[in-house]
Amino acid sequence: MSSRPENGAAAAADTPQQRPRWRRAVGNTGLQVLAAAVAAAVFGVLAPDAGAELKPLADAFIALVRLTIPPIVFLVVVTGIVSVGGMKAAGRIALKAVVYFEVVTTLGTLLGMAAINLVRPGEGVAPPAGASDDLDTYVEGAKDESVGEFLLGLVPHNVVGAFAAGDVIQVLVFAVLFAVALLQLPRRTREPVLRGCGVLADVFFRIIALVIRLAPAGVFGAVAYTVGAYGPQALTALMKYVGLALATLLVFLTLVLGTVTRLTGVSLPRLIRGLRPELVVVLGTSSSEAVMPHLMARLEQFGCKRDIVGLVVPTGYSFNLDGVAVTVPMSAVFIAQVYGVDLDLGDQLTLFLVFLLLSKGTAGVTGSAFVTLANLIAAVHVIPVAGLALILSVERFLSLMRAVTNVLGNAVAAVAVARWEPGGLDAERFARTIGRRPAHRKPSQPPPQP
Numbered sequence: 001m002s003s004r005p006e007n008g009a010a011a012a013a014d015t016p017q018q019r020p021r022w023r024r025a026v027g028n029t030g031l032q033v034l035a036a037a038v039a040a041a042v043f044g045v046l047a048p049d050a051g052a053e054l055k056p057l058a059d060a061f062i063a064l065v066r067l068t069i070p071p072i073v074f075l076v077v078v079t080g081i082v083s084v085g086g087m088k089a090a091g092r093i094a095l096k097a098v099v100y101f102e103v104v105t106t107l108g109t110l111l112g113m114a115a116i117n118l119v120r121p122g123e124g125v126a127p128p129a130g131a132s133d134d135l136d137t138y139v140e141g142a143k144d145e146s147v148g149e150f151l152l153g154l155v156p157h158n159v160v161g162a163f164a165a166g167d168v169i170q171v172l173v174f175a176v177l178f179a180v181a182l183l184q185l186p187r188r189t190r191e192p193v194l195r196g197c198g199v200l201a202d203v204f205f206r207i208i209a210l211v212i213r214l215a216p217a218g219v220f221g222a223v224a225y226t227v228g229a230y231g232p233q234a235l236t237a238l239m240k241y242v243g244l245a246l247a248t249l250l251v252f253l254t255l256v257l258g259t260v261t262r263l264t265g266v267s268l269p270r271l272i273r274g275l276r277p278e279l280v281v282v283l284g285t286s287s288s289e290a291v292m293p294h295l296m297a298r299l300e301q302f303g304c305k306r307d308i309v310g311l312v313v314p315t316g317y318s319f320n321l322d323g324v325a326v327t328v329p330m331s332a333v334f335i336a337q338v339y340g341v342d343l344d345l346g347d348q349l350t351l352f353l354v355f356l357l358l359s360k361g362t363a364g365v366t367g368s369a370f371v372t373l374a375n376l377i378a379a380v381h382v383i384p385v386a387g388l389a390l391i392l393s394v395e396r397f398l399s400l401m402r403a404v405t406n407v408l409g410n411a412v413a414a415v416a417v418a419r420w421e422p423g424g425l426d427a428e429r430f431a432r433t434i435g436r437r438p439a440h441r442k443p444s445q446p447p448p449q450p
Contacts, residue, residue, distance in 0.1 A: 155170070279408075288402075
C-alpha cells in the first residue's frame with residue numbers, strides 16, 4: 001500500500017515541471033548550442049588544424065536540414081495562398097489586414113537589408129583555402145545566364161524532378177500553380193486537400209524539430225571549422241551581427257510600429273506594459289505562437305472587436321511576422337559577406353522578392369525562421385548553404401528578439417485594422433487601456449467676474 005504514493009511521487013519527480021533545474025538546463029537545446037559554440041571556438045583557437053577537419057559534422061547537419069526544404073516550401077506556400085484567397089473574399093477587413101501586412105513586412109525587410117549593407121559585419125573575414133571550391137558548388141549554373149535562360153529555368157520540366165533536384169524556385173512555381181488551381185475547386189473538394197497539406201506541413205516541421213536536436217554537434221563542427229580556417233575574427237563578426245540585428249529591430253519598433261501607433265492613437269509604452277505577461281512567456285519559449293490565444297483575449301480587453309481580432313491575429317501569425325521580415329534577409333546577406341560573395345543590386349533584388357513570397361505562411365514557432373532562411377538561400381543559388389551553421393550558433397538569441405517583435409507587430413496590426421474599421425473599436429475601453437493620453441493640462445479657471 002505504501003509503495004503507491006512513493007511510485008506516484010517518483011513519477012511526479014520525473015515530469016518536466018518537477019525535474020531539478022540543472023537537468024532542465026542540460027536538456028535545453030539552446031544552452032547546448034551555446035555551450036557547443038563556445039567549446040568549438042576555444043578548440044578552433046587552440047587547435048586550428050584539427051578544427052578545420054570538423055567540417056563534415058556541419059555538412060551532415062546541413063544535409064539533414066536541406067532534406068526537408070522542397071516539401072516545406074511546397075506545403076507552406078500552398079496553404080498560405082489558399083488561406084489568403086479565402087480571406088480576401090471575406091470582405092474589407094481581410095483586405096485591410098493583407099495590405100497592412102504587406103506594407104509593414106516590406107518596410108521591415110528593406111530596413112534589415114539596408115542595415116546589413118551599411119554596417120557589413122561579415123566583411124573582413126579571410127575566406128579559408130577551400131571556400132572557393134565550396135562556393136562553386138552553389139553558384140554553378142548561375143553565372144553568365146541570360147534573362148531568357150533564367151526565366152526558362154523557373155519552369156520545372158517535371159514535378160518529381162524539381163523535388164528530387166531540390167530546385168526551390170521550380171518547387172515554388174509549382175506550388176503557386178497548385179494553389180491557384182486548388183482555389184478554383186469547390187469548397188467541399190478544396191478543404192480536405194488543404195487540411196492534408198496542413199497536416200503534412202506539421203509533420204515536416206516535426207522532422208525539423210528532430211534534426212535541430214543534432215544542432216549542438218553541427219554547430220560544434222561549423223564553429224570549430226570556421227575559427228580554425230578563418231581565424232577568431234569570425235566570432236567577432238557573429239557578435240557584431242547579433243548586435244546589429246538587435247539594433248535594427250529596435251529601430252523597426254521605434255520608427256515603423258511607432259509611426260503606426262501614433263497614427264492610430266495607440267501609446268506604444270502602454271501597449272508593451274499591457275502585454276508584459278505575454279512577452280515574458282515569449283522570452284521563455286522563444287515562440288510567438290505560444291501566446292496567440294492570450295494575445296487575442298488581451299486585445300479584446302483593449303477594446304478591439306472579437307471578429308476583427310479573430311481574423312487579423314491568426315492571419316498575422318502567418319503573414320505578418322515582422323521579426324522574421326527584418327532578420328532573415330539580414331542573415332542571408334551576412335552569410336554572403338562572410339564567404340566573400342559580392343551580391344550586386346540584381347542579386348539583392350532577387351533575394352528581396354523571393355523572400356517576400358517564401359515568408360508568407362511561415363509559422364510563428366521556434367525554428368521556422370531558420371527553415372525560411374534555408375529555403376531562401378537554397379532558392380537564390382549564390383550564397384553557400386554551409387553558412388547556415390554559423391547562423392544557427394546564434395539562432396537562440398535571434399529567435400528571442402524575433403518572437404518579441406512578432407507579438408508586438410501582430411498586436412499593433414490588430415489595433416490598427418480595428419481602428420480603421422467602422423465600429424471595430426470600443427473607444428472608451430481603448431482610451432482606458434492603451435490609448436495615448438492627452439497632454440496634462442491645468443484645469444481652466446473661470447473668467448473673473450467684472
